[in-house]
Amino acid sequence: MQGLTLIFTGNGKGKTTSALGLAFRALGHDLPVAIIQFIKGSWKYGELASAKRFDILDFHVLGKGFTWKSDNLDEDIQIARKAWEFAKQTILAGQHKLVILDELTYLITYKMVAEAEILAVIAKKPQDMHLVITGRGATEGLIDCADLVTEMQEIKHPYRNGIKAQKGIEF
């Protein structure tokens, strides 16, 4: 098996949901999966409840709230760095066949972790491990190192028409 690096980026819906779909696909093959969530709240009740049915799925919520914006930038950076260190160890440990780094791109965008540092770890990932990175604004360096990149483009969104988030779809 040749491990691939996949990126789901862009402003449209479906980035995290695609990663979730891949997780269930891999779990169906009994491949151990780790999901590391860099933004607290980006995975919701529905998938967490489904995830509990699989004991070979390790789920880690490490980030802060959605914006990563607070009054204490030093604290934010510390939390982000700690989350990244955990991801790095998970990747290099090689215990999983699929590692999902959900919303990782924000750590680079907000300059909390240097792109070069992340690229160095991706370059050292076990040969048989798939890596999935999600988040808006994937940087050129990330795209260069990936095998597959899909940009989700928002064409139409219900919030524009004043429709509220719906159970089973948005959460």
Added chain:
Amino acid sequence: MQGLTLIFTGNGKGKTTSALGLAFRALGHDLPVAIIQFIKGSWKYGELASAKRFDILDFHVLGKGFTWKSDNLDEDIQIARKAWEFAKQTILAGQHKLVILDELTYLITYKMVAEAEILAVIAKKPQDMHLVITGRGATEGLIDCADLVTEMQEIKHPYRNGIKAQKGIEF
């Protein structure tokens, strides 16, 4: 609950995978889900194995092989129409809270089912049912009637670099 109509279209990866992710999200809420697959083989072993863990998931494989191209066009149209009739009944019966019409767009593209006929059924779907349509080349009529449309754009694909399909990712 207000049921939404979602479309995942475009040439990139992640359309069916996003639908799969939504299915598991809804299943986590104990919402009954129906998946109707209009192209045989677009859902693979991994997700089928995961799907078996949920007894409130109805999975129907109704279509033909990937291209829908055969020597017998009449037979193809018959199979496509039968599949659509089943989907129509499933939607109007209202037993599910999420119905996924995987690769439905091809039926319109190949002129096997008229767009107007499909739009009429979507307009009559139960108010509390979410509908997800996937497939390349979603038509303008479909996009008009949807609440949320995401276009998956392929930026980079491993097959271009000669990498074979990988277990847990592609199937």
